[in-house]
Amino acid sequence: MYIKLIDNNGKFLGTVDIKVAIYEAKKRNLDLIKLSGKSKQKIYKLGNFKKYLFDKKKKKKKALKSKEIKFKTIICKSDYKVKIKKIFCFLKKKYNVKIIIFFLNKRKRINDDFLNNIIADLNKKFFLNKTLKYNTKNIIINILSSVYKNK
Structure with missing residues (x-):
């Protein structure tokens, strides 16, 4: 053989x-x-x-220590806050987080604003180590388990 x-x-x-x-x-x-x-x-x-x-x-x-959160660009504030809190929870537990933002419209500026809001909210509590990937249908943000800011 x-x-x-x-x-x-x-x-x-x-x-x-x-x-x-x-x-x-x-x-x-x-x-x-x-x-x-x-x-x-x-x-x-x-x-x-x-x-x-x-x-x-x-x-x-290592593969098990990864979580995924999906966003649509049109989302109510309460759902947005819940998802951001969930991301904070995952990052505190040292998980890698994959955020996927789906495009629901062709207005790219709104999608970029939405992306910037998410990153700004996460930067308030964490030093982020992130990578961005742009597709025609979505944006993928991979956040490696980050360092918590002590304030």
């Missing part, structure tokens, strides 16, 4: 026989880790299995 083999540095070693891969793993004092087994061509990696499991758990834990 032939497999695709990747070394511990991420370099592709080629398609080799499974016995050769086991020999290489023993020679380098590494484990043979199965990355994908459902495809016709199975992919294996040489590496430390305990480190692989640790990194996998770490990525899973």
Whole structure:
């Protein structure tokens, strides 16, 4: 049976026989880790299995610490305040927050004003570390877990 083999540095070693891969793993004092087994061509990696499991758990834990809030540009003040409070709550708990602002009209100026209001409200209590992405249908703001301002 032939497999695709990747070394511990991420370099592709080629398609080799499974016995050769086991020999290489023993020679380098590494484990043979199965990355994908459902495809016709199975992919294996040489590496430390305990480190692989640790990194996998770490990525899973990091992915769970993310929240998403959606806004429409036409929103009543009470709903806006509730969503801003929810974002404050998430940021205090050290979650990464993804804010999506949907365009409901083609007047870009109003949407920019709405975006600036959200950022100004969040800047009152937090030092923000943010990235903006503009699409034709929405604006996406990714806010990494921020530092709380003590006032």
